[in-house]
Amino acid sequence: MTPPQPYLTTMKFNSLSLLSALLLLPACQTETLAETIRDQDQQLEYAQMTLRQLDAQRETLDAQIAELREQYAFEQERRMEIENRFEAMSASYQATQQEVDELTSRLEGTGVGVSKRGDILVLDLPSAITFNSGSANLNSKGRKSLKTVADILKTNYEGKTFWVEGHTDNDKIKKSKDKWGSNLELSVTRAMTVINYMTQDLKVPANQFRIAGHGEWSPKTENSSTKSKATNRRVEILIF
Structure with a gap:
């Protein structure tokens, strides 16, 4: 689980501080502070949503990376198999050709x-x-x-x-x-x-x-x- 981000914690603390101060201020200032709190709450909500999206994207990328690694390992194994088969065929052909050449000579x-x-x-x-x-x-x-x-x-x-x-x-x-x-x-x-x-x-x-x-x-x-x-x-x- 992603640990709390300092920025988000700071925003929450600021909102609580403003809410406490709101009770001590005149009406006009109270409205201004209330607006500020709403803005910061919206920013906090947006930041949290963005964080969730980034987490989801990271999980998707991690899954894609794991799949690519698995595919790479499979392709490496397949390449080795083809190379080994080619080497065996080449050795067999050379042995066959050598046998034919020796008999032709005899x-x-x-x-x-x-x-x-x-x-x-x-x-x-x-x-x-x-x-x-x-x-x-x-x-x-x-x-x-x-x-x-x-x-x-x-x-x-x-x-x-x-x-x-x-x-x-x-x-x-x-x-x-x-x-x-x-x-x-x-x-x-x-x-x-x-x-x-x-x-x-x-x-x-x-x-x-x-x-x-x-x-x-x-x-x-x-x-x-x-x-x-x-x-x-x-x-x-x-x-x-």
Whole structure:
């Protein structure tokens, strides 16, 4: 509660003094003093009203300050959370990029591409280095490239799961249609060939492998040219 103000106390004292003196004065002076008392009473009432208003304003300002402090603390906490999340994402990206760069270096000269799909590491073996047209038999270059891949999988990714997924372009099978009823069948067979070679010849544990065939239905790019079709003919190894 706000303590009595000296000014207001003084005004009240003056009013009481004037009231006492009023009884000892003639009528004309009495009226003058009465007017003075009324003026001072009005001033006192106005001052008290002003004080109440100032008290109310102070309480409002105190509440606003408390709210702003709370909001500031919340924003500071939120900013720290965003900064921490950004730092974690940056560190994760750097670690991912370092992993991709290291694998790219180790696979240099094999024709195997390395990329990241979300949290999944993807090794891309284009058909140019693995299979001849219409064939599901690994060529010599493909076997050599897969030997390097197998060494990496056994050394760096023990216990991981490897999805081997075959892909083709959208050209209809012509020369070997007596072997493959569709591009989907060819893509699955090529993926199985890769798994068999890596598990039987290169001794990568078979329980780490899963298989999928996509045929022409998951292209990397539109099948609009000879070059783009070659890009779509591939076997991918996804490391989980």
